[in-house]
Amino acid sequence: MKTSPYETEALETCLRAFSDLVASQDEIQRAQLGDDWAWQYSGGKSNFHLVVSVMIHGDEVGPLEGLLDVMEAIQSGKLQYDGLITCVVGNPEAGRRVKRFIDVDLNRVFDSELRARQPEELHYEEARAQSLMRLFDQCDLLIDFHQTILDSAQPFYICPWSEETWRWMRLMGGAKVWVTRHPHRGGGGLLCADEYVRQRGKPAVALELGALGFTSKARAGVWKSLSRAIKAINEISQKTATLSELANAEPDLKFYETSYRARFDNPLLTLKEGLVNFTEVQCEERLSPLGSDLDHLPDISAPQSGVILFPKYPPRDEGGEVIEPRPRELYRIISPLSSHPLELWTDKSTDQ
Numbered sequence: 353m354k355t356s357p358y359e360t361e362a363l364e365t366c367l368r369a370f371s372d373l374v375a376s377q378d379e380i381q382r383a384q385l386g387d388d389w390a391w392q393y394s395g396g397k398s399n400f401h402l403v404v405s406v407m408i409h410g411d412e413v414g415p416l417e418g419l420l421d422v423m424e425a426i427q428s429g430k431l432q433y434d435g436l437i438t439c440v441v442g443n444p445e446a447g448r449r450v451k452r453f454i455d456v457d458l459n460r461v462f463d464s465e466l467r468a469r470q471p472e473e474l475h476y477e478e479a480r481a482q483s484l485m486r487l488f489d490q491c492d493l494l495i496d497f498h499q500t501i502l503d504s505a506q507p508f509y510i511c512p513w514s515e516e517t518w519r520w521m522r523l524m525g526g527a528k529v530w531v532t533r534h535p536h537r538g539g540g541g542l543l544c545a546d547e548y549v550r551q552r553g554k555p556a557v558a559l560e561l562g563a564l565g566f567t568s569k570a571r572a573g574v575w576k577s578l579s580r581a582i583k584a585i586n587e588i589s590q591k592t593a594t595l596s597e598l599a600n601a602e603p604d605l606k607f608y609e610t611s612y613r614a615r616f617d618n619p620l621l622t623l624k625e626g627l628v629n630f631t632e633v634q635c636e637e638r639l640s641p642l643g644s645d646l647d648h649l650p651d652i653s654a655p656q657s658g659v660i661l662f663p664k665y666p667p668r669d670e671g672g673e674v675i676e677p678r679p680r681e682l683y684r685i686i687s688p689l690s691s692h693p694l695e696l697w698t699d700k701s702t703d704q
């Protein structure tokens with residue numbers, strides 16, 4: 353029996369706190385923002401515009417709690433911020449229904465072509481994307497917080513390589529590892545929020561903070577990474593430090609890329625229990641469960657050594673078959689990059 357990763361009442365409390373902060377803004381500012389799920393603050397000393405998004409996937413509610421801590425600290429002056437910050441809740445309605453999305457995955461519809469369409473032709477998520485793109489268009493840095501369905505042995509950044517994004521990630525300290533890929537290869541056209549911003553030539557960070565739900569990990573992860581980004585923006589605007597200097601003062605990240613995707617091509621494919629994101633596996637390690645009553649299940653073994661990402665445990669019928677629609681992938685393996693992306697991928701002629 354699948355249990356809910358959070359109480360909807362707890363989410364309502366957080367959404368109400370967010371709405372109260374929105375309501376405390378002056379009317380002109382609210383009208384300019386044109387989005388009930390956007391809150392903005394201006395420190396008035398720098399034009400740098402940081403946009404922070406949570407719940408782009410509705411049920412990834414944990415980061416909202418940390419975001420509220422940051423918004424309240426900025427509003428009360430406890431956290432000093434010189435620039436402009438806009439905080440958004442991506443998909444509150446899906447969150448209320450404890451779902452990733454209602455009609456379409458919001459993180460797959462950030463398409464500039466949407467902006468020309470009439471609101472009445474749009475799905476809920478398309479309308480949200482249309483509104484959010486207007487805000488993303490003005491940002492100098494996007495920080496987009498997510499959670500994974502299963503837990504993770506550690507938080508991780510996940511998005512294509514960009515040198516500027518790397519510097520922000522490093523100084524933020526939200527994770528020690530980055531699951532990345534060449535900026536112009538594979539996975540393109542996903543139309544996710546970070547991709548949309550990156551294509552406009554601005555840095556965009558996507559950070560995964562462990563399993564769904566209101567967790568201390570997610571709350572603390574948002575606070576740490578945002579308060580450090582805010583401090584850095586202040587220092588950069590005051591010209592007391594550069595982005596490179598601030599990044600270089602922190603340990604470098606470890607870089608991974610996807611090296612294997614296991615296709616879910618048989619409804620009986622079943623992973624053994626206990627695999628979470630960032631579980632290390634050895635080549636030929638058995639990944640299917642053992643047991644005499646499980647003989648009918650196909651054997652699965654890791655085709656290479658590496659780290660497991662996005663293992664799937666979908667609901668099944670009594671015969672052990674997945675209830676359709678089944679996910680496309682059963683799991684993937686990621687492996688450390690052979691050298692630093694700066695050496696591998698920084699191609700000045702094509703970099704945006």
Ligand SMILES: [Zn+2]
Nearest residue numbers: 409412498499
């Ligand atoms: Zn997500």
